[in-house]
Amino acid sequence: MLPLVSVLTPTYNRLGELGELLEAVSRQTYKRLQVVVVNDNGVPVEPVCSLYPELDIRIVNLETNRKHVRARNIGLQYADGDYIMPCDDDDLLVPSHIETMMKHIEGADMVFSDAEIVNLVWQDGARVPIHRMEFAYEHDLAAMRQFSTFVPSGSLYRKIVHESVGSFDEQVYHYWDWDFFLRVSEKHRVKRVPIAGVLYAFSQDGGNLSGQLEDMKAYLNQLSAKHGLGELPAKNFFLLLEEPEVQSRRADTTVLWDGKPFRSRYAAIGRA
Incomplete structure (x- = not known):
């Protein structure tokens, strides 16, 4: 029997987006999945999740916002x-993504893929791209200590790594993914x-672009102190991508997405 993969998704008041993610998961060529x-x-997510009965979905409802x-x-x-x-x-996954990651994790404990940074807007009940950009960089651990190109969405790792590295660090908050990558890599x-x-949903017009830089700086300092990273700049994400050190790591990648929206069943009943 194929190993079980658990897709772990926190959500808060984004039923339309959640519906599209579940649509993407339902299209996966690798089928032994738990969500x-x-x-x-x-707001309750049951109206969205119930539309995908073929998926093994475990809903965890928190009584307070954590x-x-x-x-x-x-x-x-x-x-x-x-x-x-x-x-x-x-975020979204192309249909072959989980199958591809399962093939590549042989001989490793964690794998992460390249991505497309996509600016998506709602149009007729589905999100459509208005801008796409390849996000592909060589994996250089020393360089990753200065600027992380690890995309947590769609990464895959063996659950047993938590036995050696612990859980996600809530104290570094904005940089939980960078911290987890460094701890696993050690x-x-x-x-x-x-x-x-x-497909990493990321708008250049605001939203999750930069957040409150001063607030993020405090967490960045905590991350740096924890891993001995030295002084790290809290800059706009897209400005950091223009830094020469980051540009030198750009790599070729294979783009798979045909650009068509992942119209969900939730949208099909006029709810998105």
């Missing part, structure tokens, strides 16, 4: 899979998959 949806005290890192840690307790795949509720083999199988 752990952690509703962080938002924020996304704590929600992930709670979700881990309900993940039955041998492998964990974190995925934000607004003790386990990590590989990059040069295929853009993840």
Whole structure:
């Protein structure tokens, strides 16, 4: 029997986006999946999840809003899979993604793929791209200590790594993914998959672009102190991508997405 993969998704008041993620998961060529949806005290997600009866969905409803890192840690307790795949509720996966990642994790403990950074807007009940950009960089651990190109959504790792590195660190908050990558890399083999199988929803117009830089700086300082990273700049994400050190790591990748929207069943009944 194929190993079970648990897709771990915290969500808060984004039913339309969650519906599209579930649509993407339902299209996966790798079928032995569990989806752990952690509703962080938002509107009920059952109206969306019930539309995908073919998926093994475990809904975890939190009684208070615990924020996304704590929600992930709670979700881990309900993940039955041998492998964990974190995925934000607004990101998407191409249909072959999980199958590809399962093939590449042989001989490793964690794999992460390239991505497309996609600016998506709602149009007729589905999100359509208005801008796409390849996000593909060589995996250089020393360089990753200065600027992380690890995309947590769609990454895949063996659940047992938590036995050696612990849970996601809620204290570094904005940089929980960078911290987790560094901790796993210290003790386990990590590989990059040069295929853009993840569609990372990220707007250049605001939203999750930069957040409150001063607030983020405090967490960045905590991350740096924890790992001995030295002085790290809290800059706009797209400005950081223009830094020469980052530009020098750009790599070729394989782009798979045909650009068509992942119209969900929730949208089909006029709810998105």
